[in-house]
Amino acid sequence: MLTESFAAQPAHIYFAGGCFWGVEEYFSRIPGVCDAVSGYANGTTDHPDYAAVSTGSTGHAETVHVTYDPSRVSLQTLARQFFRIIDPLSHNQQGNDRGSQYRTGIYYTNAADQKILAEIMACEQKNYAKPLAVELAPLKAFFPAEDDHQDYLRKHPNGYCHINFASLKDLPVSLDAARYRKPDQATLKKTQSPEAYAVTQEAATEPPFSGKYLHNATKGLYVDVVTGEPLFFSQHQFDSGSGWPSFSRPVDPVVVTERTDKSHGLVRREVRSRVGDSHLGHVFDDGPKELGGLRYCINSAALRFIPHDQMVNEGYGDLLPLLETE
Numbered sequence: 001m002l003t004e005s006f007a008a009q010p011a012h013i014y015f016a017g018g019c020f021w022g023v024e025e026y027f028s029r030i031p032g033v034c035d036a037v038s039g040y041a042n043g044t045t046d047h048p049d050y051a052a053v054s055t056g057s058t059g060h061a062e063t064v065h066v067t068y069d070p071s072r073v074s075l076q077t078l079a080r081q082f083f084r085i086i087d088p089l090s091h092n093q094q095g096n097d098r099g100s101q102y103r104t105g106i107y108y109t110n111a112a113d114q115k116i117l118a119e120i121m122a123c124e125q126k127n128y129a130k131p132l133a134v135e136l137a138p139l140k141a142f143f144p145a146e147d148d149h150q151d152y153l154r155k156h157p158n159g160y161c162h163i164n165f166a167s168l169k170d171l172p173v174s175l176d177a178a179r180y181r182k183p184d185q186a187t188l189k190k191t192q193s194p195e196a197y198a199v200t201q202e203a204a205t206e207p208p209f210s211g212k213y214l215h216n217a218t219k220g221l222y223v224d225v226v227t228g229e230p231l232f233f234s235q236h237q238f239d240s241g242s243g244w245p246s247f248s249r250p251v252d253p254v255v256v257t258e259r260t261d262k263s264h265g266l267v268r269r270e271v272r273s274r275v276g277d278s279h280l281g282h283v284f285d286d287g288p289k290e291l292g293g294l295r296y297c298i299n300s301a302a303l304r305f306i307p308h309d310q311m312v313n314e315g316y317g318d319l320l321p322l323l324e325t326e
């Protein structure tokens with residue numbers, strides 16, 4: 001079901017979570033999802049229909065093709081939400097439905113997505129003593145289901161559905177780009193310190209070992225000093241010895257952008273904030289391997305820190321579960 005227009009190059013992922021009626025409706029309600037289509041995936045027959053798939057003999061799983069705008073919602077967010085609506089330990093069964101066609105799986109078309117999804121699954125596995133029954137595999141084939149099965153719950157609001165939509169209320173709305181706005185330059189010059197203005201607007205770099213957050217040990221959230229957009233969690237900060245605050249990853253990949261920086265006779269990857277386009281620092285591939293191998297080297301002057309116990313009052317309470325559980 002087409003829900004939104006694209007603001008960026010679309011990306012694709014396929015979720016098998018039992019009966020596709022509810023899975024399709026669930027993902028169609030997530031901001032940033034542009035299309036959700038029910039269908040049949042990774043079986044052994046071509047152009048199957050519902051009757052054939054229902055026998056369990058085709059090898060196909062009822063699957064939803066999710067097309068999304070990666071500048072608005074990340075693959076990580078979509079995958080986390082997927083695990084909110086399935087029983088990941090159940091083999092060939094979700095809700096009242098039984099059979100191989102109701103198995104759970106995540107199927108990708110971009111090889112780079114495999115690492116991201118594997119990390120999500122590894123994180124989920126920590127919550128269970130038994131192994132997950134969720135497939136992670138490349139998409140081999142996908143066939144859209146018949147028209148009767150598209151937008152089924154929109155057409156039949158009282159139709160059967162094993163999905164609990166309540167978890168949609170826990171979506172991290174603080175990551176919605178529409179919540180933030182960059183002030184004009186005149187306002188920025190009045191509201192930002194000279195150092196913050198120079199760093200964020202003129203790509204300056206604060207002197208090493210001078211930043212106020214270099215040795216911050218308080219639990220909380222770092223946001224863009226210009227717009228307030230969430231950027232980094234304290235739990236991902238580590239001491240790199242470089243002289244600047246270092247992070248293994250952002251709150252969510254969608255909140256930062258990268259550009260090639262050829263200044264000073266070097267070729268580096270500059271990191272900027274999504275909405276404010278603030279210069280934050282650079283990202284390098286020499287971070288701790290156990291943390292993913294990246295080092296986001298960030299200027300303290302580009303950040304504002306919100307302690308854990310103030311996040312609710314500051315409007316970031318929806319991010320507390322991520323801060324506390326990751």
